[in-house]
Amino acid sequence: MTLLHTQVAIIGAGLVGSSAALALRRAGVATALIERGLCGARASGINFGGVRRQGRSIEQLHLAQRAHGVWARLPELIGTDAEYRRTGHLKLARSQSDLDKLVAYRERVRDFDLDLHILDRAALRKRFPALATDIVGGSLCPEDGQANPRLVAPAFAHAAACAGADLLEHCTIAQVDTLASDFLLTAADGRRIRAATVINAAGAWGGVVAGWFGDILPLQVKYPTMLVTEPLMRLIGVSLGVEGGGFYARQTPSGNIVMGGGYGHALPGDRSRPGPAALAELGRNGPAILPALSRASVIRCWSGIEGYFPDKNPVIGFSANVPRLLHAFGFSGGGFQIAPAVGEVLADMVLGRASLKMEERFSPSRWNALTAG
Numbered sequence: 001m002t003l004l005h006t007q008v009a010i011i012g013a014g015l016v017g018s019s020a021a022l023a024l025r026r027a028g029v030a031t032a033l034i035e036r037g038l039c040g041a042r043a044s045g046i047n048f049g050g051v052r053r054q055g056r057s058i059e060q061l062h063l064a065q066r067a068h069g070v071w072a073r074l075p076e077l078i079g080t081d082a083e084y085r086r087t088g089h090l091k092l093a094r095s096q097s098d099l100d101k102l103v104a105y106r107e108r109v110r111d112f113d114l115d116l117h118i119l120d121r122a123a124l125r126k127r128f129p130a131l132a133t134d135i136v137g138g139s140l141c142p143e144d145g146q147a148n149p150r151l152v153a154p155a156f157a158h159a160a161a162c163a164g165a166d167l168l169e170h171c172t173i174a175q176v177d178t179l180a181s182d183f184l185l186t187a188a189d190g191r192r193i194r195a196a197t198v199i200n201a202a203g204a205w206g207g208v209v210a211g212w213f214g215d216i217l218p219l220q221v222k223y224p225t226m227l228v229t230e231p232l233m234r235l236i237g238v239s240l241g242v243e244g245g246g247f248y249a250r251q252t253p254s255g256n257i258v259m260g261g262g263y264g265h266a267l268p269g270d271r272s273r274p275g276p277a278a279l280a281e282l283g284r285n286g287p288a289i290l291p292a293l294s295r296a297s298v299i300r301c302w303s304g305i306e307g308y309f310p311d312k313n314p315v316i317g318f319s320a321n322v323p324r325l326l327h328a329f330g331f332s333g334g335g336f337q338i339a340p341a342v343g344e345v346l347a348d349m350v351l352g353r354a355s356l357k358m359e360e361r362f363s364p365s366r367w368n369a370l371t372a373g
Helices: 015-026 058-071 074-078 096-108 121-127 149-162 203-212 276-289 291-295 335-350 364-372
Strands: 003-011 031-034 089-093 117-120 137-141 166-168 173-179 182-187 192-200 220-222 224-231 239-242 248-251 256-263 265-267 271-273 298-303 306-308 315-318 325-329
Touching: 003 015, 003 166, 003 182, 015 031, 015 149, 015 325, 015 335, 031 149, 031 192, 058 074, 058 335, 074 149, 089 096, 096 117, 096 137, 117 121, 121 137, 149 166, 149 335, 192 203, 192 335, 203 306, 203 325, 224 276, 239 276, 256 276, 276 291, 315 335, 315 364, 325 335
Parallel strands: 003 031, 003 192, 031 166, 089 239, 192 325
Antiparallel strands: 089 137, 117 137, 173 182, 182 192, 220 306, 224 256, 224 298, 239 248, 248 256, 265 271, 315 325
């Protein structure tokens, strides 16, 4: 059987795993990037595509600010801009109470220099006339934006491979063992990977992978529902969200409106499908936000597969039980923008450098008291 000996083995070639592989290779670390299917084909490649900092918690904003700089350097890092544009992100308030919350958020994150602009009803109507007239106001983050998720993660994986990473696609890990002081991963097709460090970046399957090593973490799997319309006249340039959640939308360069909200359900074979209730709610919310959508045709709908933790923060850190096992998953629907920064942080951790701010908020150990009970 083939044995690949490397320093770091990364399980999962989504955006987190692929960006970590690229960062490790740029630091000269031998790395294997392992994916049971195709790189970027799961949540990283079929998500909404919003690249936003606005609305994040304080602990995630540290990562978001670091990632903001990485997104600006995509062409030099991965050879494409992946249709990344700083179009702005507009969070809408449908009540005065919601607008007050947006104002309070602006004050809370003032140190992060997001340049948030609070717009009242009149200013919103003047600047974004396609929006419904009953929306009370909004908060605009001008330098947030959007990108094409189908391009980003594969480009990071291929850039890592070009930098010397071993990219192992269609490689399903079937068994984990130890060999001397190293990990030994055996794939279903007989391939074996020996590594000093393992990074678990398996996304919605991260909890299962953690369980292989005895780490039990309270990950819940959900299935975000999204749809896309036919190409329409230019309605909105910014990416949209709503205070309180439940709806998000953006218009692609070709005019299609991508929108999402609610959840679908699982199908056999690690697949999912949109939920009828979620689609019906999108059918109501879309035209309620952008009235022109009442006349638009939907050309496709789908559902992703994503892992969520109760506090909406991912785990990013070493296992408390297994030396040199590093977890990074459970981004709770908000991993796309921060993933390139997480990849750099993971490389720093492997190299013994501390660069993760407020690391206790992301530690796998934060669940110890819960799982012990």
